[in-house]
Amino acid sequence: MRNALGLLKQRRFLPLFTTQFLGAFNDNLFKTSMVLFATYAIFNDPRMEANFNALATGIAIIPFFLLSALAGQLADSHDKARIIRLVKSAEIGIMALGAAGLMVARSGHSTIGLGLMLGAVLCLGVHSTFFGPIKYAILPQHLPPCDVLGGTGLVEAGTYLAILMGTITAGFMTDHIERAAIAVLAIAVIGWFAGRQVPPAPREGPPLVLNYNPFTASWRLISATMHIPRLFLAICAISFFWTIGAVLIVIFPPLVKNVLTADERVASFVIAVFSIGVAIGSVVINTMLKGRISARYAPASVIAMGVFVLIFSVLVRTWTPAAPGHFYDWAGFLAQPRAWPVLGTLMMIAITGGMFVVPLYAFLTTTVEKDQTARTVAANNVVNSGAMTIGSIAVIGITMAGVTPEDLLFLVAGMCLVSAWIAQKLHRACDDDAETCLPVIRK
Template identity: 40%
Template sequence: MSHPDQTSQFALLGQRRFAPFFWTQFLGAGNDNLFKFAFTVLVTYQLQVEWLPPSLAGLAIGALFILPFLLFSATSGQLADKLDKALLMRFVKSLEIGIMGLAAWAFVQDAVNVRVVTLLACVFLMGLHSTLFGPVKFAYLPQHLGEREITGGNGMVEMGTFVAILLGNVVGGLLIGMAEGGARAVAIGCVAVALLGRVVVQFVPPTPATDPTLKINPNPFTETWRNLKLAHGNLVVFRSLLGISWMWFFGAVFLSQFPAFAKEVLHGNEQVASLLLVVFSVGIGTGSLLCEVLSKRHVEIGLVPLGAIGMTVFSVDLYFAATGLPLPQGAASYTLGAFLAQPAHWRVMLDLALLAGSAGLYSVPMYALIQLRAPKSHRARIIAANNILNALFMIASSLIAGALLGAGATIPQVFLATGLANALVAGYIFLLVPEYLLRFLAFMLTRFVYRLKLTGDAHIPTEGAAIVAANHVSFVDAIVLAAASPRPIRFMMDHRIFATPVLGALFRLVKAIPVAPQKEDPVVYERAFAEAAKVLAEGDVLGIFPEGSITRDGTLQPFKGGIMKILERQPAPVVPVALVNLWGSTFSRIEGGRAMARPLRRGLFSRVEVIAGPAIPAALVTPERLQTAVGTLLHTGGPNPGPVAVPVARSSTP
């Protein structure tokens, strides 16, 4: 269900298709953390339990909460694909009421062992509650949001989740810390939030099953393996799952070390530890919301490398910022006010906020990409596979961070090692999925060299085979078109461009298709058209430049006949696209046919425009008609579109 006239991601909060789901997720995440944090404080500061010392309480609670993700994610993914997601959400929220009722009873018991054992069981059950909700949460959005809304919707959910985590921790700490009746207040709070969540979820609209005939496999181990194999069937999706799981590894290292970092490195009290959590949560929420603005309301995976760079840069700077900090004068630790009065501490907080914001930029487009690229019938099961990987990576982060600290590393050194490891992992993922690099280069080019304006980009279909045919003005036309398209484009390009040192390497990396004139190299010629037909047969987008080469004088050259050869092999609609105002820029041919003669000769942020027209059915396409369509878009599109050549010559290359 798409609403292309949607103006802002915040406007989704006024619509039934999103708002009840958002608040259901928000209340669930908040209640999880209210309960867990209050319980952690209870066993750390208020109860004496020999078999659960304070040093192990947080680890035990965290492990019990994560365990259901490993055991039951595969089953929950099957349920989310088989059942109506709204009905499943209502069941989960009803389950939450029962779990919180049991926890409320335990909080007010006098017998310490009964109290603690029951609350530990409730932690496991709340982990099960979250395991059941996880696949539903991410599979719900693509059924109700269009391609132009999915990034904003994910950003809102990510922001809401971290704000809910923050509020849950703060409220749980305040309630359990009350001088009298703290445990009773927590019990009432947990049940009240669960009841409110059950009321809200009743307004979630029906969300039909994507695979109602699915037979549930009750064996979680074989189903987990099958889900991982299923996800691996789409390499871009699977490697994106690994990328998200790495983000959880990265974040878990920092979140788990905040209390010790505040105490041992920053010399602050409990309020300082809470401040670090606030800064981190606000940072990741802000980064998540920025995704829609920076992506121009498309799924812009070019933000992922930008976020990865930020995660490394600010982690490394945090190491240096945390070195040689001043000690508190006349006190064992800084109060919140005294901590904020030290200028050196502001650099630490800025680094934390920026690395968290970078993590938001990194994760939201990846989630959106998985939701759009995963098969609809298997989407929830692939999300379940993601949850399994996330849990494994978070467990690994605890073990590795613990091993580093046990070997004598300081907390800032652990942060440094994590930041450097992030550079290696991210670089490896981007080499495996070069689409990220192309979109990153396109993002940087169209934000920091040009000012890109998109017109008619809704004509480029978000699913199904299509050909995008554009005029050829510069060496970066393919990169500009990649920035304008909501989907990846496989380009057919003149084989001579592949000889260009930097761009040639990039185009080879992203599997662009080199094409040569038939007389010059018949083998390359035939291979190019076979590969083009394969792209369309697989339901993907093919990009071509029908002029055959880059214009040398700014005019629209005659369109050649290769487009007809492509359509004969594999018919598909053809979208005419005009690239406006790229002529005369650094990457076009001017001054005697030379390109890149004077870098940035038009200055930074010169405006360029991509204008897409309505698709032409395959049966109606001719080179003449296609050239006329592109020429019309050029004449109506921009301040300096360039003249259009009228004569049309037929040839055998696209």
């Protein structure tokens, strides 16, 4: 297998990587700026903060549930590079709406500003819904089979490094929210230029008759995919992982503010640690598997993730809070005896999570024909979004019942066990039917 980093020198991969990187950076710069601004400058109630974060997460997921089927059909029936250009053009308008929301909320009209920002979040969900199938489905079309796992790992690693940078940048812009408004617009324009450099990826296979009904299209898409045991198990495992991710994303900002009693810069860094950990895990598992697409290490990885979640819960319960009415800044937070164990445990949660999920995405795109890859990824996105929506709603209900963020971590650990069970079934299914689990040979 070639060194995966060598793909960054090739035009068939670098423009796509850059476009995805900038999109993920911008998405998280805006969303994190919004969440931190709402958490620290608008709301002053832990339940309201958690509920707003869950609402924002749910709104971002809705388009995946309704439009993924159409997105998959379009990606498999049209030039994927052309769709990328259209999507990146729309991003400029979306960020203009989000920037307006930030500025309106800053001027004191918080209700209107939050409405505009949530509208931008919904539109960003649409944006990601149409781009999501392409960023994975285009890889088998541009790369030889031996490079697909490496390319998938680089896309995942780049995505989480972008999340890291966007999240940290948002933390430092919270006190100057107008800078965030300008930045998201500027990055959207740069992303538009990068998207125009992606090489053509025309339709392969017979023409498709598009189904524009989101419900019947989604049902047919899932039915056409989920009856295949190996894909059913892979999609279920990925869905559980992203449900876990949705719960963690919802509870992290309130947990940092109200349990670790740290300021918004620390909150952004805690989220960023999780992102860089997944990036590291993406690269580590590619090295361990040596380019072979397999669920061999998935069960052990997600069980280890659950163990680290439990350790994290214990650590935050024994945390020494700041004085009433105060938050730890960077120096104060790192001076605490348990600060580095907390950060280290978070890093291990993320690394093991990345090791779990990356081979499963590569599995989806390499065990079906080229003209089915986008629809397979889209079917995965529909199921993922449904699972994440359930997770976000569950967090709202559980939080309203008085369950604290540190107690919610036990739910996350339990979900890791379910993910491990599904991943083990997938690994056994591939062992029993090795031929169907091998990458499809492409001409």
